Amino acid sequence: MQDNHLGVDYGSKMAGTTAVAMVQNGELYLWQCAKDKDADLWLQGLVQELKPAVVYIDAPLTLPMVYSQDVQTPESDFFYRQADREVQAMSPMFIGGLTARAMKLRTQLAAKGTAMLETYPTQAVKLLLPHLQGYKKEPAALQAYAEALQGQLKYPLRHPAENWHQIDAILCWLSGFRHNNNKAILYGRATEGRIIV
Template sequence: MKLPKIELEDFLGIDLAGSPKKPTGLAYIKDKVLLTQLVYEDELLLEKAVKFKYVYIDAPLSLPYGRCDIEQRNEYHFRECDLKLRELKIKFFPITLGGMRKLTERGMKLRDFLIAKDIEVYEVFPGAFYDVYHVKRKDKKAILDFFKKFLYSLGVFIENRPYTQDELDSISCLLTGILQKTGLALELKGIDGCIIIPKPLFNKP
């Protein structure tokens, strides 16, 4: 299969926090080097995000069909894409659960702002990325080792240093985006949203 040519510097991965008081992880590639940073306030986050063509966000970017807003009290807690995640036995938190409501609200605002700037915005899920590749979600060493192999295949250097979980998750968002644009990801679509997850590429580490 011939893969489409992409520019790696067009992609941004965002591990979004539900509140500006907590760190949001960003990951992107520049001059064949993987870079990460932590930001807090929306202003700095948006200032960075508008520089990219494709943005992949770890946050719910839509509401379940039948729900007008995130604070509405009704029986609709899952989107079709959430149920497809469940069918794949990938664990996740419902978007109406506790702090997920704030994350969803912030994610949707970020999505709307970026779409208005003609930027492509996608919802991704680091937990699914790790599960697909059989890497424990909180095992930082195993995650970093996997990223090194993955990025080496792209000709990209990643610094060998301690990373926060927010940084690691943002890298998984970025890599999911690259996989999508090269035809190597699954799009779990429904009438009320879409989540991008990787297709299996490698044997179990």
């Protein structure tokens, strides 16, 4: 099936901030985990149900190279991967709990045959919607982003995006779409971890 991939805005475990986008029956559907529900179990269940070929997730899936090297030097970067520096993302170490959860989830899904790749919605916005202002800052901007994204999507949205988590899930899905159509930009080093936009 074409465009059989999932876009995930990955949030805190119990906060209800994890959102997902995927094409079903020619439309882009959105799901969001309920507050106080385990987002990781919810996401695993959804992946099992929807059976995407690949999951594109907004979360670090690797650590800086220094942690897998035998030799560490004073010049080694213990905080950022090259990809993080290129897109000005947070350090995987700073958001350690989320990074650990995402890396575990990747391993669990891989054991069941589903690949997981890393993306970064903030970079997708810089790249694809540079003319828009107020990303994640102004509630009034949500509508403008939703409309601009709909203009970039090959599929109609089943329901309007209700919050920034759902907008980010769409951006993750769109990065996957770009990747599947050889239009994505890959940041960082393959040996350390790529961010795909």
